[in-house]
Amino acid sequence: MGLGLAKRGDGWLCSRFLPMKKPLFVFLMLSLVALVRGADTKPIEAAFQKYWEAYAKKDFAKAAAEVLPADLEAAKAELLPVFLGAQTHKAKPVQDAVGAFFGRAVGKARESMTPAEVFAGLNRVITGNDPEFFEMLKDASTSIVFVRSEDADNAEVHFQVTIRGASDIDVERLTKKAGRWWVRISEDPKQIAASLKEMIANAK
Secondary structure: OOOHHHHHOOOHHHHHOOOOOHHHHHHHHHHHHHHHHOOOOHHHHHHHHHHHHHHHOOOHHHHHOOEOHHHHHHHHHHHHHHHHHOOOOOOHHHHHHHHHHHOOOOHHHHOOOOHHHHHHHHHHHHHHHOHHHHHHHOOOEEEEEEEEEEEOOEEEEEEEEEEOOEEEEEEEEEEEEOOEEEEOOOOOHHHHHHHHHHHHHHOO
8 A cells, every 4th residue: 555465454365375377477578578678666666675674564654754745644634533533432343443543642642643643553453453464474575576667757566475485466556756756555545534434333
């Protein structure tokens, strides 16, 4: 997501670790050819690696430093009000999520959380929902398969993740802004907020 692999924690290992099919292999080869003709991808790869290494270790604050600031701002605008509004909800699952999201912040400090703190808080909630996955993620190895440049300021990093001998290909989008590359949050914050509101409304 810029939220990383946690977005697929529910069943991700079982459903996505499948043998590579021939059409995908052909696609990869064609993309590699395009890569050879493209610009230098080292800055893109470096930004991705910094993000991934921090995220896999659950250092979400450090990972947030590699996420496009505009994406973090958009996430804060949509998600912080949801968790602020859920503070008085009596259902234990909601209170657990609220506690994980705000961490040590209490009182008025919750209302002034930074975009990076909101990103970290959301990922703490995700971690709490699938702690076993994140324990495995700490020992995962990654290798970049190829980088596809959409244009001068946008690119995709296609990478292989290996966890306990099982591998799969995944993708992160990056954007160049203010002279450097940033990881993008792939999910629409409005959709994330809508899903959270629905779950909170139905919680008992």
